[in-house]
Amino acid sequence: MGIGTEEGRKKHQARSGWLLSLPALVLLLVGASGPLVIVAVYSFLKPGEYSGVQWIFSLEAWFKVLLEKDIFDGTISLADAHLAIFWRSAKLSLLTTAVTLVLGLPTAWFIATRPARSRALWLFLITIPFWTNLLIRTFAIMEVIRNEGILNTALLALGLIETPIQILYSGTAVLIGMTYVYLPLMVLPLFAAIDRFDFRLIEAGYDLYASRWQVLRRVILPIIRPGIVAGSILVFVPSLGAYVTPRVLGGGKNMMIGNFIELQFGQGRNWPLGASLSMVLLLIVVVALLIYVRTAPQEDRHD
Amino acid sequence: MKKILLATVAILATASFANAGDTLNLYNWGNYTNPDLLAKFAAETGITVTVTDYDSNSSALAKVEAGGSGFDLVVPSANYVPVFVAKGLLQPLDHARLANIGNIAPEWVDVPWDNGRAHTVPWQWGTTGVAVNTSVYSGDPNTSDIFLNPPAELVGKVNVVPEMADVMAMAIMHEGGVPCTEDLTVLKRVRDLLVAAKPKWRSMDYGMTEKMSNNDVPASVNWNGSTMRIRANNPAVVYGYPREGYPVWMDSIGILSDAKNVDEAYKFLDFIMVPENAAMISSFARYANGISGSDAFMPEAMKTAPEIVVPAEFLSAGQFLPTCSASAAALQTAIWTELMK
Numbered sequence: 001m002g003i004g005t006e007e008g009r010k011k012h013q014a015r016s017g018w019l020l021s022l023p024a025l026v027l028l029l030v031g032a033s034g035p036l037v038i039v040a041v042y043s044f045l046k047p048g049e050y051s052g053v054q055w056i057f058s059l060e061a062w063f064k065v066l067l068e069k070d071i072f073d074g075t076i077s078l079a080d081a082h083l084a085i086f087w088r089s090a091k092l093s094l095l096t097t098a099v100t101l102v103l104g105l106p107t108a109w110f111i112a113t114r115p116a117r118s119r120a121l122w123l124f125l126i127t128i129p130f131w132t133n134l135l136i137r138t139f140a141i142m143e144v145i146r147n148e149g150i151l152n153t154a155l156l157a158l159g160l161i162e163t164p165i166q167i168l169y170s171g172t173a174v175l176i177g178m179t180y181v182y183l184p185l186m187v188l189p190l191f192a193a194i195d196r197f198d199f200r201l202i203e204a205g206y207d208l209y210a211s212r213w214q215v216l217r218r219v220i221l222p223i224i225r226p227g228i229v230a231g232s233i234l235v236f237v238p239s240l241g242a243y244v245t246p247r248v249l250g251g252g253k254n255m256m257i258g259n260f261i262e263l264q265f266g267q268g269r270n271w272p273l274g275a276s277l278s279m280v281l282l283l284i285v286v287v288a289l290l291i292y293v294r295t296a297p298q299e300d301r302h303d
Numbered sequence: 304m305k306k307i308l309l310a311t312v313a314i315l316a317t318a319s320f321a322n323a324g325d326t327l328n329l330y331n332w333g334n335y336t337n338p339d340l341l342a343k344f345a346a347e348t349g350i351t352v353t354v355t356d357y358d359s360n361s362s363a364l365a366k367v368e369a370g371g372s373g374f375d376l377v378v379p380s381a382n383y384v385p386v387f388v389a390k391g392l393l394q395p396l397d398h399a400r401l402a403n404i405g406n407i408a409p410e411w412v413d414v415p416w417d418n419g420r421a422h423t424v425p426w427q428w429g430t431t432g433v434a435v436n437t438s439v440y441s442g443d444p445n446t447s448d449i450f451l452n453p454p455a456e457l458v459g460k461v462n463v464v465p466e467m468a469d470v471m472a473m474a475i476m477h478e479g480g481v482p483c484t485e486d487l488t489v490l491k492r493v494r495d496l497l498v499a500a501k502p503k504w505r506s507m508d509y510g511m512t513e514k515m516s517n518n519d520v521p522a523s524v525n526w527n528g529s530t531m532r533i534r535a536n537n538p539a540v541v542y543g544y545p546r547e548g549y550p551v552w553m554d555s556i557g558i559l560s561d562a563k564n565v566d567e568a569y570k571f572l573d574f575i576m577v578p579e580n581a582a583m584i585s586s587f588a589r590y591a592n593g594i595s596g597s598d599a600f601m602p603e604a605m606k607t608a609p610e611i612v613v614p615a616e617f618l619s620a621g622q623f624l625p626t627c628s629a630s631a632a633a634l635q636t637a638i639w640t641e642l643m644k
Contacts, residue, residue, distance in 0.1 A: 049629050050386045051364055071637045072491050081644035146519055168519070169506040251506025252465050255643040263643075266361040267467040268636040269629070 036282075043275035053271050061272035065280055082260075082277075089257040090284070092171075092246070093239035096178040097232050100186040103179065104231060108190035112197070123191065126184050134181065138248045141177050142168060145249075169251030177245040182238065186231040193227025226295070233292045237285050257281055327352045327567040330363060330374035332554065335427075337587035344574050350567045367392050367559060375562035376571065378426050378554045381416045382468065382626045393422045393557040400569045403576035411553070411593040415623065423555035424572050425593030427528075427584060430613065430621060431469045431550045433543040434511065434530040439521035444543030445617065447477045450524055451500050458503045462514070462523035465507040469550050470497075470524060471635045472624055476548025483627035485634060494638045501642055515540055528589035531610040542610040544617035551621040553593065 043061050045053040068079040111122040129137060144150045145167040152164040167173050197220070205215040221228070243258035252259070257277065264274030325348075329336065333356035341352045355374065357363040360383040366372050368390060379387055387393045398404050398420075407425060417423050435444040440456040448454070450461050451474060463470055472482040474497055480489035505520070512529045514520045516536035525533075530542040556575070558568045574580055581592040582600035591611055598606060605611050613621065627635065 047629070050390070050626075051361060052368065068637075071634055072487055081640050084644040148518060166505075169508075248508075251462075251508050253501070253504060253507045253643070255640075260640075260643075263467075263636070263639070265365075266359055268639075269361070269632050270636065 039275045039278055043272055043279055045272050047270045047272050051269055051271065058272070061270070061276040064273050065276050085255050085260050086257060086280075088254060089240055089242075092174065092178065092242075092256070093236050095175060096182060096239045097186075097236045099175065099179045100183050100235050101228065101232065104183055104186035104190055105228075107183075108187050108194050108227075111187070111191050112194035123188075126187055129180075129184060135244055135248075137181060138177055138245050141173075141180060142249060145173055145176065168249065169253070171250070173249040174246050177249040178239055178242060181245060182235045185234040185238075189230040189234060190224065190227045193224040193230075197223055229292055229295045233288055236288055240284060241281060325350045325567065327376070327564050327571055328374045329354045329571075330357060330367070330372070330377045331426075331556075332356065332378060333358055335378070335588050337583050340575070340580060340583040340587070343580065343583070344571065347574070348567075348570055350570065352571065364392075370561065372559075372561075373563070374559055375564045375568045376556055377559055378556045379423075381414070381553050381555070382624045384416045384423055384555055384557070385626045387557065388417070388422050392560055394560045394562070394565075395421055396424070396558070396572075397569075401573050401576070403573050406576045406578060406581075406594050406596065408593050408595045414553070415625065417555060423557035424576060426554045426556045426575075427588060427590035427592050428551070428553035429527045429590040429611075430544065431466075431473070431524065431526055431552065432530075432545060434515055434523050434525040434533060434540055435543055436515065436518070436521040436537070436540050438539040444541050445546050446543065447473045447545035447547050447549070449522055449543060449545075450504065451477050451496055453500070453503045453522075457522050460505050460521050461503065462506045462508055462511065462520045463504050464509055464511070464524050466524075467635060467639050468624055468627075471639065472550045472622075473524070473545060473548065476622065477545070482550070482622060482624050483631045485628075485631050490634055490638065494641065497638065497642050507643075526590075527610040531589045531605075531608050534610070535604075544613065544620060546617060546620050548620050548622055549617075550624050552624060 042053055044057055044059065046056045046058045046060065048054050064079065065082060066079055067076055068081070069076050107126075111119055111126070114122055132140075142149070146152070147164040147166065147168065149168075151167070152161075155161045156164065167176075201219055201223070202215055205219045210218065241258050242256060243262065246252075246254075246256045247259055250256075255263070261274050261277050261281070264270045264277065268274070327350050329352050331354055336354050341354070345351055357366070360380050363377060363379060364383060364386060367374065367377060367387070377387070377393075384393075401424070404420070404424070407420060411425050411428075412420055414420075433444060433447065433449040435449060435457075437444075439460070440449075440454055442454055442456075449457065450463050453461050471493070474493045475482055475484055475489060478489050478492045478496060480486055480493070484490065508514070511520060511523045511525045512532050515523060515525070515530075515533045518537070525542075527542055530540065533540045534542075556572065558565060558572070562568055575584065576594055578594055578596035579600045581594035581597040585592045585597065585605065586602045589605065589611070
């Protein structure tokens, strides 16, 4: 009925299209939005006596995200402890993104300029760390940098240092760990961008008397920019919520957002505050993704 | 190796002959259950025990509270037993079904968190103190100043386990308060003390059994059984009982209200109160167990270990951590957050 007509066929296609995408929609609704709604709802409730929540509406948790009431004199001030923790996480994530970019760009360039056959091998090598669990990789790094670890033992044996360097439990240790863990996430999108790069453009640049620096800045970087943005987002977003690496390598003295949220759900017994902090973390990620979306159309122009 | 093989064979054999009902699900702290104990239980009763690990009281509570966990037995610490009971998560014990209930040492029967052992029986108990490597610091280890006011040799080197309840209790007792205090003058001193001490700590981490054994960390807040394991690897390490006050804890085992294998659970509780079996629990994790007569079956090294047998002069400094009220817990979390920012 009506299927023979142009309009009817379109309608039918639209309907079967909906039906075909139904499983995906259900999965998104139940798997992604469902838990998120629970987190959002919990952030507006009162904490339970020992754990969980009481079903009483309250804005207390959201109030506590940004403001704190001093437990000793009752004055209300900006929650500098929370802001310090958020800032530490953001700083570490930005630093990790910057370091992975600096290390990742030459690596990706190197791989993309290899002959096709060895290129597959190099890419394969980049993915090897993913074969092992994150926790095991982190403990492996610890084994390398601890006081009686591989690095210090080697430096001592070579006579370069006299006492072991304290790297473990420092900001440097966390940065080393994070860079190692997230480097592949930077290299792969950069490789994809450089792989599509038309190398004749470099020659054209030189023909027009551009210096090497100018070719890099004015020709290469703008064209592979989508790859840079994609890689930066892929590194920045998970770094922000990183939990294992700062805890194991950083010695746990200074909290990151991830550890702080965990405290609220565990020993802190304040699930609503944990939920509202999670929502704030999510908002930061959304902002980062919006930046990505706004930069993405550039990619079409160069395709 | 042979022993493990035999135990495995025994478990497999009993599993294949046992009917479907003969299983038991134990939810316990990680690295805390002696596999030989379970093999012996299986050999005697034909019941196969499956162990699932947790790493904190709060995560155990959250999982059990969510319902449908499928666990029969759980092993909360003293300050969490009243929480489990108040939420109706543990069923009252029928003492008539526990022939060995009389084996509980008298001092562990009428305990504040479970008077008359209405809901739980002892699993293991121990203390939280300080572990010190004497080759780095040879002074008196029996003080919480080791981490609250570190001696020059330990400045920048001491570790503090990130266990809020234990660390806060030790700092509060150091300032003359009682654990879970809501006295703001005491808490203010506690905050100042901790904030001033923190720059002198190297880390706030778990896993001291390994890290102090291999000299990565020279001093730490630590548990007694773990310290005994360290001393076996690194004889320079001693355990200190802070004279200002230190937490005593006990983990007790109870049957969950929604347990499916209640008969088997009762058999297990009765089984672990046999002195010989209680000693097997202790010989694995290196903590005392609270069952009379188990000493005779304990490994020789544990009977005299200074980590396990509390010296008389420090007995009175030990205090059980009560369950803090929500307001006391909120105060502690606020101080803790300020400390960790």
